[in-house]
Amino acid sequence: MNTTGENIFARRVKDLMKKNRFSQKKLCELCGITEAAFSRYMTSNRLPKTEILANIANILHTTSDYLLGNDANYGYDQLEILLASSKDNLSLNQKKRLVEILMDEYKSSIFQQE
Secondary structure, eight states, X not given: OOHHHHHHHHHHHHHHHHHTTOOHHHHHHHHTOOHHHHHHHHHXXXXXXXXXXXXXXXXXXXXXXXXXXSXXXXXXXXXXXXXXXXXXXXXXXXXXXXXXXXXHHHHHHHHHHO
16 A cells, blocks of 8 residues: 555544544554554554455444545545444534534525526
């Protein structure tokens, strides 16, 4: 893997760990991997095996493609999967904010059509 992809993986995992308030230890426990293995994934050319990558993505409420830098923008299908898998972990205020974002966009598109 090239250095750019490697940096993207590490950066995105770190960003999502911060957003989800996961320590390295907690993420490793949830993924069933050692902290040493996780550290290698974050600092070397090694990437996790497919099933571990999928576990990391699932736990961080994202996709493997996003973590690898293959999909910077989510399409509808990815968003639907993320929302469906994350809905129980969202607070009422977070859900309300998502609805507000969508409603603002909806209202904006209606005004543009007029």
